[in-house]
Amino acid sequence: MMNTGQLSNNKLLDMVFESTYYGIVIVDSHAKIQYISNKYCEFLNVERSTVIGEHVTNIIENTRLHLVVQIGKSEIADIHFLRGDFVIANRIPIIENKEIIGAIGTIMFRDLDDWNKMNSHIKEILTKHNFYKNERDVINGVKYSLHNLIGNSQEIQQLKELVKRVARGDISVLIRGESGTGKEIIAHSIHQLSGRSDKPLVKINCTSIPEHLLESELFGYEEGAFTGANKGGKIGKFQFADGGTVFLDEIGDMPQHMQVKLLRVLQEKEFEPVGSLYPKKLNVRVIAATNRPLEKLVEEKLFREDLFYRINAVQLFVPPLRDRIEDIPVLVDYFLKKVTARIGKRVTSVHPEVLSVIEQYNWPGNIRELENVIDAGVHLSNDEVIGKDALPDYLKRHNVKMKEESLKDIVEETEKKAIERALRRFKFDKKRVAETLGIGNSTLYDKIKKYQISDQ
Template identity: 45%
Template sequence: MVNNDVTNNALKKLNIISNNISIGIIEIDKEGSILSFNKAAERICSMKCKQVLHKNIADVIPKLNDVEDSEINKKTRKNEVYITGKVTCVTKIPIKKGGNIEETIILISDETEHVRLMKELERNKDVSEVLEAVLEMTYDGIVVVDKEGYVRMISKVYSDFLGIDRDKSIGKHVTEVIENTRMHIVAKSGIRESVDFQKVRGRYIIANRIPIIKDGEIQGAVGKVLFKNLKSFDSFSKKINKIEKQIKQYNGRSSENNNAIYSFDNIIGRGKAIEKTKNIAKKAALTTSNVLLIGESGTGKELFAHAIHKASDRAYGNFIKVNCAAIPSELLESELFGYERGSFTGANKEGKIGKFELADGGTIFLDEIGDMPLSMQVKLLRVIQEKEVERVGADHIKKIDIRIIAATNRNLEKMVHERKFRQDLYYRLNVVTIRIPSLRERKEDIETLIYYLIGKISKKLNKYIKGITVEAIEYMKNYTWEGNVRQLENVIEMAINIVNYGEVIDIDHLPKEITGRKIISNIEKLEDVINKAEKEAILNALVVCKGNKSKVAKLLEISRTTLYEKMSKHDILS
């Protein structure tokens, strides 16, 4: 998916890194044939790469072939294997594609020295005495904890790498000293964890954690970073990070942008209308069919698209979003299909990967599908039918495996009759249709949404709001909400900006289109309001009655005496 030069450069650098770490790395294909064999593997297995390359692992190192696979994201198995007189710890990580194992990575670490040390400890030598001597001489990252998980010893190299004061870390719980550590767990369980990946200071290290057992009882645990020294690890880690950034920059994306963020739990409401829609969407998520989301603007179509992807078998694949209305028609093809280098003037000199290719193995969300030009509809139909794409300027096609979720606020059926949308494409997309109800159809959810949005927005704005009055809620429940949940969210945000810190949202903080009157910013005294109204009423009556005081008094249903008193009070000339 990336440029060959970039890929080859990255592979060369990774090969250098592989050959400079102390862990043996062996790569085998699904048939067991050895594809790569780094220098550490040569040293541990006492074999040269050229002797074993392309040979079956079962023939050259049968003991490794018998080791069970470790599943990713599950606890690593303790696989202790004796190879050429060495005690080694072996982990096999299967690389799967479409549920099938394509390759396997075998990681081997030489544990001979650790085993010797443990035997020394078991021969009644004092634990602290032996370990102190080891730590004084070591160039490795080592930490020792007691059975409660408190740090008893730590090598200077490791404390320097962690950026902590070595002396001050002694006596602290290991979780306060090393992030994402499992040392305290090993010290409790007594189960060894070997060749385990751990994120420290934004980078991954590979560590061994070994329980200290004396006279059959757990005394604590020793942890070791599996590199010759941490300076070299620091250098290697920076190189790997640099390579990752280069590839991300080339792709013009980061994995964070291609993940579904929302699940069905983020779709707020318990009314019958929304619950029915969510149940249909949950069932659709379990299939591989294309989905068409129909609903007014602001109803949450994108939320449903995220949730369907996240609940599907494609959850670990990319979730690619495309707003068909936001991309100019002349650029839409290159955005969706990508292009080869030098395809047109102004193109990226390295070419560009298209949205369809990025979604391979995952889901592509085509929002505002009703705004897609007819010329692009033809090309989309081919993608759906043939499961293949061809970049602009390319002379070859690529097979892809994608699921399409499309969304629109337009009447596609009417557009088909008006020849503004292809009928064949409509039927291809309209396999599972989910209609998202408007806020007018789910008024029972408005109050729940109001409280949810107040919590969400006040947190975002870092402004404490005590709540909302019953009157304000009633006004909002009786409003039509043409803009649906999106409009409701905007109104709540505006109200939170207006209301004073720590107070409640009231009707005066809502827009006039909801309450039917303007927001009152300055409150007048009731007496002043009454006097203004009284004066205005007398003046109006005088105009209607052409100055006849008797008629004015009769019209206002007051005596002539009272009329003269009020005219004098309000400085109305007779």
């Protein structure tokens, strides 16, 4: 039997255990509680003074601590249903001189959501430091992680937090954003941080597969389903992803007859291969992405409304590059290091004048276009610093245009302030203002309207 005198100093035990575990309980060889932490008592909604000495099964529902005392075998990271929630519990026998004198039970996570949060956090850290094996990621279809979503702007930081929260669940996700913003990175990150990360991530580009082959590519076919069918049939991309994630890129371009079949997968968790007489069960998570206005497509009856609401359970928006200009310097540095490492050329930075040109450009092709510009700049540069001569011609032309527009802006701003000063000076007597400025009355009225100058 456990020496209870050794456990009488609850203050010392509290100092050790209250700060390290959500809950802890120690039982003797008869499975009677000798110590229980205050946190665990709060979770169980019991008074500590009333449970000391009680058999553990009378206090903790579904416990297995009394069995650990009997068998002497540890149970690590076991899922334990307790007070309407799942907790992650460890149970370890206490052995002295080869005799079981008790057992200790700890709650590592209060519920599965806590577990999933920590699991995603650990995966993110491991990926950031390249601890995951590339071979496994390639096999599972994962090429990117959240570490590849580069940026320090508030928009990107908020997006990263949303990705981590969404990844922990199993809900369908719709990723929206312009072409080249990084929607695929988001899809890969969700899968990689999810509980499905050890299963395949299968990408399906809804625009790249010919329409007459789309059904068999997605759902496979049975032997003899059509002329030329492979002997034994063929599994489709959805079945290959069973247990994992399907990433439907450019879902706005999916034909309507396939939208019906996808809706069945989402609603009934089953599909029918071409030529099959019976449906097959399927367990996949669906992540979709589009740069098209699905709401407008729904109004025009080009996209099913019921499917839209199914895939739109959670919506993530990837901002265009022009809306996060503050991320451009870090993106330029990232792509510069990436390109130079790939081709082995020593180019260390971009000229400040080049960075200014890049920051003023509108970037309709977003991140993908910026990477291509830096790639070209490294190849074309004759120095360790990328100068304006290494920029694509269209960026040079845009820079000239921007300079012209900037001069125009300066002139217009100067003109507006001169008119405002004159109006105040002559107490809004427009005739005198026009005479002083040397312009006609109608011209003055036109400029007041153009610059939206108040006439009071």
